Amino acid sequence: xxxxxxxxxxxxxxxxxxxxxxxxxxxxxxxxxxxxxxxxxxxxxxxxxxxxxxxxxxxxxxxxxxxxxxxxxxxxxxxxxxxxxxxxxxxxxxxxxxxxxxxxxxxxxxxxxxxxxxxxxxxxxxxxxxxxxxxxxxxxxxxxxxxxxxxxxxxxxxxxxxxxxxxxxxxxxxxxxxxxxxxxxxxxxxxxxxxxxxxxxxxxxxxxxxxxxxxxxxxxxxxxxxxxxxxxxxxxxxxxxxxxxxxxxxxxxxxxxxxxxxxxxxxxxxxxxxxxxxxxxxxxxxxxx
Numbered sequence: 001x002x003x004x005x006x007x008x009x010x011x012x013x014x015x016x017x018x019x020x021x022x023x024x025x026x027x028x029x030x031x032x033x034x035x036x037x038x039x040x041x042x043x044x045x046x047x048x049x050x051x052x053x054x055x056x057x058x059x060x061x062x063x064x065x066x067x068x069x070x071x072x073x074x075x076x077x078x079x080x081x082x083x084x085x086x087x088x089x090x091x092x093x094x095x096x097x098x099x100x101x102x103x104x105x106x107x108x109x110x111x112x113x114x115x116x117x118x119x120x121x122x123x124x125x126x127x128x129x130x131x132x133x134x135x136x137x138x139x140x141x142x143x144x145x146x147x148x149x150x151x152x153x154x155x156x157x158x159x160x161x162x163x164x165x166x167x168x169x170x171x172x173x174x175x176x177x178x179x180x181x182x183x184x185x186x187x188x189x190x191x192x193x194x195x196x197x198x199x200x201x202x203x204x205x206x207x208x209x210x211x212x213x214x215x216x217x218x219x220x221x222x223x224x225x226x227x228x229x230x231x232x233x234x235x236x237x238x239x240x241x242x243x244x245x246x247x248x249x250x251x252x253x254x255x256x257x258x259x260x261x262x263x264x265x266x267x268x269x270x271x272x273x274x275x276x277x278x279x280x281x282x283x284x285x286x287x288x289x
Contacts, residue, residue: 001082004075005089008058009051012262017046019141019165023148027157027227028286035152041104042151045097046144049112052093055086057123107150115143130197134173141169156227164221167214171245172261174210175252178203182256207252211245233285240278247271 024030024039058076066077075081094116102109118126118139127133145165149157181195181203218241222234247270251257257264264271 001080001085004081005085008055008075008081008086008089009093010054011047011051012260012266013050013054014047015262015265016141017043017050017144019144020046020148020151022145022161022165023154023157024152025282026161026286027152027154029152029155030283030287032152038104038151039148041100042108042147045101045104045112046115046147048093048097049101049116052090052097053116053119053123055090055093056120059083059086059090060123105150108147111143111147111150115140115147118143128194130194133194134170134177137173138166138169141165158221158225158227160217160221160225163217164214167210167217171207171210171214172248174203174206175248176261178207179252179257204253207249211249215242215245229285229289231289233289234282236285237278237281240274240281244271244274244278247274 020043021039024032024035027035029035055076058074061071062074062077062083064071066072071077076083076086098109098112098116101112118136122133122136126136142162142165145162177195177198178200181198181200184195215238219235219238222228222238223232225234228234247268248261248264251264251268251271265275266272
């Protein structure tokens with residue numbers, strides 16, 4: 001039962017909460033112990049809070065998951081994790097994480113609460129509305145970034161990063177919907193009703209729009225944000241972003257993967273190398289020059 005609970009908390013999805021650390025990295029405060037510790041605490045709390053949301057979502061989806069070729073093995077859908085235990089765990093995780101969030105800063109608490117309430121509504125209603133479902137996923141990423149900003153005294157964090165985060169999350173979200181539609185084929189709407197509002201050509205158009213806009217927005221950030229090095233060295237990171245976007249598109253459209261983006265980050269070696277090189281480049285540009 002414990003392993004079932006841990007699986008329902010979806011630790012693989014915790015990689016998404018790394019966006020909480022964007023503020024401390026891009027504001028060049030990694031070398032400030034207090035800012036770093038507060039940001040790490042925020043990351044940990046978002047892991048607990050998002051796990052509460054995942055458990056609630058699995059409870060709400062348990063009947064539909066039983067009809068899904070992969071999701072039917074989830075602990076709640078399969079019956080390995082009793083419903084009463086899942087409900088108690090979700091409540092405990094939410095109360096504990098929100099309580100500690102308020103201790104960190106009231107603003108971080110309200111951002112965390114907004115995230116929790118939005119995704120409660122997402123689990124119940126919003127995930128069934130085409131386009132709104134992916135927009136809510138993007139909102140979750142933006143709230144993670146905003147949460148990280150609220151934990152430190154920001155000096156150089158650029159609003160451009162909110163734009164890039166929104167567009168990148170939309171890109172990943174539409175790619176996820178395309179992969180689900182491809183996997184489930186003609187029976188897609190029976191497993192996830194919102195897929196009835198999408199088609200492969202429509203999703204391909206949306207992916208083209210947000211991928212191109214993401215590249216433009218990030219490129220503009222690298223030379224127009226006021227907090228960056230004056231020699232425009234941040235533009236050297238653009239090739240990594242380009243390849244990462246192209247690689248994800250290849251995995252979604254050619255390999256027909258992407259139904260679980262967090263798995264791609266943890267298993268696709270070229271994508272991992274790209275993220276690693278991008279991170280090293282950012283650290284060198286921000287902290288050694």
